[in-house]
Every structure is written in C-alpha cells, then in structure tokens.
Amino acid sequence: MSAIVPPPVSVLIVDDEPQIQRLLTITLEANGYRVTPAVDGKQGLATAAQQRHDAVILDLGLPDINGLEVLQQLREWTQTPVIVLTVQDEEADKIKALDCGADDYVTKPFKTGELLARLRAALRRANKGPSDDEPVFRFGDVEANLAERRVTRGGQPVKLTVTEYALLRYFILHAGKVLTHRQILTEVWGPDHQEKTAYLRVYLVRLREKLEANPVAPAMFLTEPGVGYRLAEP
Amino acid sequence: MREPEFTPSSAVRPRSFVFVESPWRQYLLAFLTFVAASMLNLLLLERWLGYQAIALVYLLSVVVVSLFIGRGPILLGTLLTAAGWNYFFAPPRFAFNIYDTYDNMMLATYFVVTLTVGHLTTHLRAERLAEQEREERASALYQLTRDLADAANLDDIFCRVVRQVEIFFEAQVALLLPGRHLADGLTPYTASTWAPKENEASVAALALAQNQPTGSGTETFPEAEGMYWPLGVGGVPAGVMALRFKTRVALTRSQRNLLENFVRQIALILDRQRLRDVESKHKFLAESERLGRTLLNSVSHELRTPIAAIASAASGLQVAPGLAPAQINLVAEIEAANNRLNRVVQSLLSAARLQSGQLRPKLDWCEVSDLVQVALRSDEGVTGERPVQVRIAPGLPLIKMDFVLMEQVLVNLLLNAVVHTPPGTAIEINARREGGQFILEVADSGPGLPPDQLERVFDLFHRAPNSKRGGTGLGLAIVKGFVEAQGGRVQAANRPSGGAIFTIQLPVADAPELPAEIL
Numbered sequence: 001m002s003a004i005v006p007p008p009v010s011v012l013i014v015d016d017e018p019q020i021q022r023l024l025t026i027t028l029e030a031n032g033y034r035v036t037p038a039v040d041g042k043q044g045l046a047t048a049a050q051q052r053h054d055a056v057i058l059d060l061g062l063p064d065i066n067g068l069e070v071l072q073q074l075r076e077w078t079q080t081p082v083i084v085l086t087v088q089d090e091e092a093d094k095i096k097a098l099d100c101g102a103d104d105y106v107t108k109p110f111k112t113g114e115l116l117a118r119l120r121a122a123l124r125r126a127n128k129g130p131s132d133d134e135p136v137f138r139f140g141d142v143e144a145n146l147a148e149r150r151v152t153r154g155g156q157p158v159k160l161t162v163t164e165y166a167l168l169r170y171f172i173l174h175a176g177k178v179l180t181h182r183q184i185l186t187e188v189w190g191p192d193h194q195e196k197t198a199y200l201r202v203y204l205v206r207l208r209e210k211l212e213a214n215p216v217a218p219a220m221f222l223t224e225p226g227v228g229y230r231l232a233e234p
Numbered sequence: 235m236r237e238p239e240f241t242p243s244s245a246v247r248p249r250s251f252v253f254v255e256s257p258w259r260q261y262l263l264a265f266l267t268f269v270a271a272s273m274l275n276l277l278l279l280e281r282w283l284g285y286q287a288i289a290l291v292y293l294l295s296v297v298v299v300s301l302f303i304g305r306g307p308i309l310l311g312t313l314l315t316a317a318g319w320n321y322f323f324a325p326p327r328f329a330f331n332i333y334d335t336y337d338n339m340m341l342a343t344y345f346v347v348t349l350t351v352g353h354l355t356t357h358l359r360a361e362r363l364a365e366q367e368r369e370e371r372a373s374a375l376y377q378l379t380r381d382l383a384d385a386a387n388l389d390d391i392f393c394r395v396v397r398q399v400e401i402f403f404e405a406q407v408a409l410l411l412p413g414r415h416l417a418d419g420l421t422p423y424t425a426s427t428w429a430p431k432e433n434e435a436s437v438a439a440l441a442l443a444q445n446q447p448t449g450s451g452t453e454t455f456p457e458a459e460g461m462y463w464p465l466g467v468g469g470v471p472a473g474v475m476a477l478r479f480k481t482r483v484a485l486t487r488s489q490r491n492l493l494e495n496f497v498r499q500i501a502l503i504l505d506r507q508r509l510r511d512v513e514s515k516h517k518f519l520a521e522s523e524r525l526g527r528t529l530l531n532s533v534s535h536e537l538r539t540p541i542a543a544i545a546s547a548a549s550g551l552q553v554a555p556g557l558a559p560a561q562i563n564l565v566a567e568i569e570a571a572n573n574r575l576n577r578v579v580q581s582l583l584s585a586a587r588l589q590s591g592q593l594r595p596k597l598d599w600c601e602v603s604d605l606v607q608v609a610l611r612s613d614e615g616v617t618g619e620r621p622v623q624v625r626i627a628p629g630l631p632l633i634k635m636d637f638v639l640m641e642q643v644l645v646n647l648l649l650n651a652v653v654h655t656p657p658g659t660a661i662e663i664n665a666r667r668e669g670g671q672f673i674l675e676v677a678d679s680g681p682g683l684p685p686d687q688l689e690r691v692f693d694l695f696h697r698a699p700n701s702k703r704g705g706t707g708l709g710l711a712i713v714k715g716f717v718e719a720q721g722g723r724v725q726a727a728n729r730p731s732g733g734a735i736f737t738i739q740l741p742v743a744d745a746p747e748l749p750a751e752i753l
Contacts, residue, residue, distance in 0.1 A: 020539065205603075
C-alpha cells in the first residue's frame with residue numbers, strides 16, 4: 001500500500017533573466033515545488049492560460065510587456081496568488097502591482113528564505129476558504145475575536161474606537177499581506193479618502209500604542225516603507 | 235539651398251510712359267517745341283495755310299508736348315507759342331499789336347485750351363504715379379511676405395529682409411539683436427550691409443527700450459546717421475533694424491507706412507521663429523531626459539541582476555544541510571561582500587538620479603518615530619552592536635516628506651557615523667520642532683570632523699583626508715541631495731562635548747486635517 005502523496009505545488013516563474021530563472025528553479029524545486037519557467041510576458045500569459053498553477057512569481061521588468069500589464073491581464077480571469085519581483089527605488093511600481101491585485105512583492109536582491117516565506121504565506125492565504133476564517137486572531141498577549149467584536153490584551157479588554165476597530169479588522173482579515181495606503185484608506189474610510197495618509201498615520205500610532213508590546217519598536221503592525229503596512233502573522 | 239529670387243530694382247519700378255523728370259529739361263523741351271513749331275510754320279506751312287490755321291498747329295504742338303512735361307513748362311510753352319504767333323503771323327506781322335477782335339478771342343481761347351490740357355495731363359500723371367506707387371508698395375510687401383515665408387532659418391530670413399529693404403528704400407541695412415549684438419558694441423547680424431558706429435549704440439538701445447523709431451528722420455536724435463526701428467509686435471521688441479538712406483531726404487508718409495509694414499512683417503517672423511526655437515529646445519530636453527532615464531534603467535538592471543543572483547545563491551547555500559562551519563562562514567563572507575556591493579551600486583544609482591535631475595520626491599505625511607525605526611532596522615541593522623539613543627519630542631506633528639528618501643538619508647547618516655567612529659561609540663537620533671522647522675539630528679561622540687572640512691563633507695566624492703578606507707564619498711552627497719529635493723537643508727558641525735552632529739531641517743507644513751474622532 002502506498003501513501004497518498006499530494007501533487008506538488010506548481011509555481012509559474014515569469015522572468016527574462018536566465019540566471020535568476022535558474023536560481024529560482026533550483027531553490028523552489030529543492031523545496032518541493034514544481035516549476036514552470038516563462039521567459040517573457042507573452043509566454044507567461046500563454047502558459048498561465050494553458051495549465052493551472054498554484055502561484056505565480058512575476059518579474060515586473062519584462063522585455064516585451066510591462067509586468068504590471070501581465071498582472072492586470074492575469075487578474076482578469078484568475079485569483080492565483082502572484083508575487084512580484086521588483087528593484088529598489090520603484091515604490092510606485094510596487095504600489096501599482098499591489099493595487100492591481102498582486103499578493104506580495106519581494107525586492108531584489110532578496111534572500112531565498114524571504115521569498116519562500118512570502119510564497120508559503122501567499123499560498124496559505126489563497127487556500128483558506130471564506131468559511132475557514134478563524135474568528136479569533138492571536139498575537140502575543142493580544143487576542144481579537146471578530147465574531148464577538150472583542151479585543152483583549154493580557155486578558156484585559158482593550159477599548160477601541162469604531163474606526164480603530166474597523167482598521168484592526170481589515171488588517172486581521174488580510175494578516176500577513178502588504179496593504180497599500182490606498183487600499184486601507186478606501187476600505188476603512190471610503191473611496192473619497194484615498195489620499196488622506198495623515199488619517200492612517202495617526203490611527204496606526206493609536207493602534208500600536210494600544211496593542212504593541214513596545215509601540216516604539218513595533219512587531220505587529222509593520223511599516224512597508226513608501227508602500228503601506230503589513231500585519232505580522234502570529 | 236536654392237538661390238533666393240530677387241526682383242531687380244528697375245523691374246520693381248516700371249515706367250508706364252516717358253516722363254522727363256528734370257525740371258530744367260522740361261523747360262528746355264518746351265522751348266525747343268516752340269522753336270521747332272515756329273520753324274515749321276515759318277518755312278513750310280505759311281505758304282499754304284492762313285495765319286489762323288497756323289495758331290492751331292502751335293496749339294497742337296503744345297498739347298502734344300504737355301504729355302511729357304509739368305505745369306510750369308507748359309505755361310512757358312503756351313506763352314512762347316502765343317507770342318510767336320502774335321509776332322510772326324497775326325497781322326500786323328512782326329509786331330505785338332492785335333486789332334482784330336476775332337484774333338483777340340483766338341488768343342484768349344488758345345490760352346484757355348493749352349492751360350486746361352496742361353492741367354489735365356499733369357493731374358492724370360500724378361494719379362498714375364500714385365497708383366503706381368501703391369502697386370509698388372503692395373508688391374513689395376507681397377514679395378517680402380513670400381520671401382520670409384519661404385525662408386528656411388533665421389539667417390536666411392535676415393538675408394532676404396536686408397536685400398528687400400535695400401531695394402525699396404535705397405538704404406543700407408543692419409539688423410541688431412539684443413543679447414547678441416546690442417550689448418557688444420553694435421556688431422550687426424551677419425547679413426547686414428552696414429555697421430552703425432559705436433556712438434549710435436545708445437540711439438539703437440533707445441529704440442529698443444521705448445519701442446519707437448529713433449535716429450535720423452525721427453524726433454529722437456534726428457542728427458544720428460542711421461534710423462533705428464524696433465522690431466516688435468505688441469510686446470517686447472525682438473531687435474532693431476538700422477537703416478542708412480543713401481539720400482538724406484525725409485521719408486514720405488507712404489514710404490514711412492511701407493517701412494512700418496515691413497518692420498511689422500519682420501517682427502512677426504522673428505516672433506514665430508522664436509516660438510519655434512523654444513519648442514524645439516523643449517523637445518530636445520525631453521528627448522535627452524528620456525535617453526538618460528533609459529540609460530540609467532538599463533545600467534541599473536545590468537548591475538542589480540548579478541547582485542540579486544549572488545544574494546539568492548548565497549542565501550540558498552547558507553540554509554543547505556550538511557555544510558561544515560568553515561563553509562558556512564565563507565558563505566557569510568560572500569553575503570557580506572554582496573551587501574556592500576549592493577549598497578555601493580545603490581548609492582551610485584541614487585547619485586546618478588540626483589545628478590540627472592530625475593529625482594521626484596513624493597511628499598506625504600510621515601510619522602517620525604516610524605521613520606526612525608524603519609531606518610534602524612533596514613539592512614538588518616545598520617548600527618550593529620552600537621548603542622543608539624532615540625529622542626523624539628512628545629507631540630511632534632506629522633511631517634510632510636518622502637518616507638523612502640528620508641529612510642535612505644537616515645541610513646546614510648547612521649552608516650557614516652558607524653564608519654567614522656570606533657566600535658561601541660554611542661549614536662544619538664534627536665527629532666523635534668523648532669518654530670516652523672522640523673529638526674532631525676544624528677550625532678555621535680566620536681572624534682568629530684576636521685573644522686575646515688565642515689562645508690565640504692557633502693560634496694560628491696569628497697572624502698575627509700586621513701579618513702579610513704571604505705566608503706565612496708557618495709553617502710553624504712546623497713543625504714544633501716535628497717534633503718534639498720524635499721525643500722530642506724542639512725548641516726554638519728562638531729558638538730561642544732565632542733563628536734560630529736548632522737542636522738536636517740525640513741519645513742513643517744500646516745497640520746493635516748484629521749477626523750474629529752481622534753481629536
């Protein structure tokens with residue numbers, strides 16, 4: 001009798017640099033993933049349409065089609081998690097990619113461990129059905145029960161304003177994912193307030209003061225410079 | 235380039251009928267006509283015609299010659315022929331007496347007819363002349379407009395203008411353009427056929443300043459050699475056209491009008507040319523900026539890709555199972571070297587972006603404590619084991635700045651402190667508000683900066699003499715560039731208690747609007 005082996009997780013890598021392509025393939029295959037390479041945007045889109053992949057790693061600097069364009073076309077028909085590879089100084093591209101539906105980004109040069117962690121987190125979020133949502137989020141001594149709208153820290157109830165709670169809830173529902181300023185503002189304050197970054201900054205200070213063990217060196221609400229915030233996964 | 239067409243002077247002024255221009259010759263012609271008619275009558279016609287018919291021959295000669303001469307000569311001709319007829323033919327012959335009433339009437343009618351005809355032909359001639367002049371003016375303007383429209387460039391335009399003005403006004407022409415010629419002693423534009431004297435520079439400058447013609451023939455400095463017309467339509471004149479007429483006769487009103495029209499046309503063309511120049515300059519700038527960006531992008535891609543590959547491979551190796559401790563250390567060395575290389579490349583690219591003016595800060599509200607934490611943690615802790623003291627004034631408002639640029643600024647200042655102070659030296663970060671300024675300080679208690687280097691530490695590629703190896707001389711230049719791009723200032727100083735202190739000042743913007751819930 002043989003044990004039922006689950007099929008390996010398949011990842012599509014769209015990158016025009018052969019060396020990066022090879023390195024990613026080696027690393028991912030060593031960690032049990034099945035890899036399909038694509039050398040440019042067109043091939044990437046065609047491959048994605050031909051066979052199902054569990055995740056896509058997409059370089060934004062492609063020679064033929066802009067990586068953002070590839071992302072937009074992918075998002076027209078699939079919700080497969082997409083992790084984009086970018087370079088420093090291109091915060092605008094990172095934001096655009098996230099707003100277009102990318103799940104995460106990794107800035108080159110990156111460490112293999114970092115990429116693998118991001119990939120695992122994205123896959124986990126994607127495989128979690130809506131009904132699997134845990135009503136209780138725990139981080140350190142903080143416990144948030146979304147079903148009961150109750151937040152405690154060290155067993156003591158924490159008083160949150162309506163907006164603070166709405167913000168926390170949005171973070172918890174997307175724990176581990178980078179959320180852009182625009183996404184958070186649109187979701188919590190509404191589409192008319194997309195540019196009001198000052199709101200967000202002030203509320204983040206409040207939430208950190210109320211929930212972080214050390215508000216000056218936050219471990220829970222992490223800043224993604226120039227892009228947005230990420231709620232650390234427990 | 236094709237040869238510009240120029241109409242020769244004689245063709246521009248076609249003579250529709252012969253008109254004797256010199257007054258002296260007109261009188262001579264009148265006299266000769268009288269002599270010729272008298273000879274004809276005396277020697278030939280007298281034999282067959284009566285003396286009254288002879289009068290008609292005289293009349294005919296005066297009428298014919300009046301086509302070619304003016305009023306005065308006609309009068310002379312009339313007087314001479316009338317006297318001749320009276321003396322030679324009308325009875326009593328060879329005397330000026332006339333007794334016959336009929337002959338008296340004949341003489342009176344004779345005068346009336348010749349003078350009327352003379353007046354009519356003179357008038358007609360004047361009309362023709364005026365008409366001809368209008369035609370010439372129209373065709374001159376047309377010619378000029380056509381020439382200017384055809385002109386390929388400014389040089390060509392000036393060349394054509396000078397030739398046309400020379401032809402129509404019989405004057406020598408110089409074109410003076412400000413910034414180019416007016417300032418440096420009135421050297422005229424290359425196509426010019428005349429160079430105004432140095433002492434007339436002020437007259438030309440006055441024409442430009444007052445936007446009114448000056449010099450000879452005008453009310454301002456009429457004693458000047460040249461006449462200076464500003465070349466302007468409405469706004470500021472683009473230059474001055476200087477004319478020196480061959481004959482110093484005042485311009486007639488119609489000539490003046492024509493000249494004014496010329497000037498207007500030239501000014502319009504100059505204006506059009508100027509706009510075209512501005513446009514092509516803009517295009518050129520945009521194009522070179524695009525080129526610079528493309529180059530920067532491809533260089534950055536080529537440098538970063540191998541660094542990314544090394545980082546990826548080395549970090550993969552490090553977690554590989556079964557490595558000996560020595561091998562793990564070697565991989566760590568690769569990673570450290572690669573990180574350093576990455577920082578240098580990053581600095582070079584930042585400096586290149588600054589130099590090429592392609593840095594566009596994205597100013598947004600930022601929280602200072604967050605910024606400091608992010609900077610301290612970036613690159614896995616730039617300050618290593620050193621104690622870092624962060625003091626942020628309570629109640630510090632949100633500051634409008636570019637988070638990513640400021641993070642780099644702080645990291646560079648921290649790295650600078652780490653490189654130039656002995657291990658274990660404490661580093662301080664202070665943030666506060668002073669009036670309308672946000673102050674961010676990075677201070678250390680190391681050896682400090684040489685006092686004569688304080689101004690120069692921010693220069694690109696500047697490295698303090700006797701400083702340790704390491705560092706590119708880029709870090710502080712980038713700090714300065716990034717801070718100034720955000721409208722701030724940065725200064726280096728030595729603290730009284732010892733050590734260097736770098737102070738960044740950024741303007742505090744008006745407090746952002748905040749929701750009522752948190753106020």
